[in-house]
Amino acid sequence: MLFTILRRTLRIALLVITCASTAAQGQEIKVTLLGTGCPPAVMNRFGPSILVEAGGLKFLFDAGRGALQRLNQVNVKWRNVQGVFLTHLHSDHVVGFPDLWLTGWLTPGRDVPLQVWGPRGTKNMMSHLEQAYEYDIRIRLYDDRASPDGVVILAEEIADGFVYEKSGVKITAFDVDHTPIKPAFGYRIDYGGRSVVLSGDTRVSENLMRHAQGVDLLIHEVAAPETFQRAGTPLERAKSVVAHHVTPEQAGEVFSRTKPKLAVYSHIVLPTATEQDLIPPTRKTYAGPLEVGEDLMVIEVGEKIVVRRPTSPSS
Numbered sequence: 001m002l003f004t005i006l007r008r009t010l011r012i013a014l015l016v017i018t019c020a021s022t023a024a025q026g027q028e029i030k031v032t033l034l035g036t037g038c039p040p041a042v043m044n045r046f047g048p049s050i051l052v053e054a055g056g057l058k059f060l061f062d063a064g065r066g067a068l069q070r071l072n073q074v075n076v077k078w079r080n081v082q083g084v085f086l087t088h089l090h091s092d093h094v095v096g097f098p099d100l101w102l103t104g105w106l107t108p109g110r111d112v113p114l115q116v117w118g119p120r121g122t123k124n125m126m127s128h129l130e131q132a133y134e135y136d137i138r139i140r141l142y143d144d145r146a147s148p149d150g151v152v153i154l155a156e157e158i159a160d161g162f163v164y165e166k167s168g169v170k171i172t173a174f175d176v177d178h179t180p181i182k183p184a185f186g187y188r189i190d191y192g193g194r195s196v197v198l199s200g201d202t203r204v205s206e207n208l209m210r211h212a213q214g215v216d217l218l219i220h221e222v223a224a225p226e227t228f229q230r231a232g233t234p235l236e237r238a239k240s241v242v243a244h245h246v247t248p249e250q251a252g253e254v255f256s257r258t259k260p261k262l263a264v265y266s267h268i269v270l271p272t273a274t275e276q277d278l279i280p281p282t283r284k285t286y287a288g289p290l291e292v293g294e295d296l297m298v299i300e301v302g303e304k305i306v307v308r309r310p311t312s313p314s315s
């Protein structure tokens with residue numbers, strides 16, 4: 001027990017990284033990994049979704065499976081989330097959206113419209129969701145007296161270079177390379193001199209590296225080829241999936257070239273990947289600070305970067 005506590009204390013202590021003193025004091029970006037998985041339906045890594053809090057605002061980046069459960073686990077009310085930024089429209093990144101939108105509207109209740117930013121196709125998806133759930137929306141409005149404003153989606157289609165600014169928080173969308181899925185975005189969040197970059201799904205992307213130079217926190221996706229071998233995936237299929245993403249060696253090169261203060265893996269393909277599958281190959285090309293993300297991991301980017309792993313199991 002004592003050993004466990006000591007080890008945990010040591011771990012937290014080791015994960016405190018001092019940031020540049022030019023940033024404003026007391027301002028931080030808080031990042032919570034709600035889901036670190038991908039399509040396979042597993043309990044320990046829910047679908048991709050990242051909560052970013054800064055300047056009193058809260059945003060979700062992607063809305064994968066279980067995003068609403070995870071939000072509840074971290075005691076964030078859906079009504080307090082300003083909006084959702086989508087990286088791309090692959091289903092693993094959006095299947096949790098109807099649950100957030102409709103269940104979150106009903107309970108605990110939302111009475112303000114929701115902004116959704118995403119690539120071309122987002123408006124179409126949102127209007128079709130409104131059609132698909134038209135029956136429930138109608139019933140909830142008159143039977144449950146749910147707020148008419150709370151179910152409204154304000155969808156906006158954005159492109160490379162789009163900037164959102166409010167309360168000192170700046171969010172920039174940039175193209176990444178998830179060909180043939182185009183466009184696919186990464187996002188950069190700036191606040192109070194702190195910076196966070198989320199890769200979305202991408203191959204090695206020069207544009208991402210441009211946006212992530214010297215960033216405080218770089219959260220990057222990764223695909224470990226060994227996991228496909230272990231799962232018995234046919235070689236051609238495995239190669240094709242891995243080719244849409246980055247291997248740990250490639251991610252290490254990205255980290256070496258961008259020099260983030262901390263690099264964290266999320267969107268882990270396949271979700272069965274172990275630290276052994278990810279860390280040693282990354283170390284061939286990168287020697288800096290690196291963490292393998294897990295659901296409910298919190299990363300506070302302030303004067304220091306502090307990583308908190310969940311104390312209880314995520315499932």
Ligand SMILES: [Zn+2]
Binds near residue numbers: 038
């Ligand atoms: Zn994905």
Ligand SMILES: [Zn+2]
Binds near residue numbers: 181201
């Ligand atoms: Zn994808």
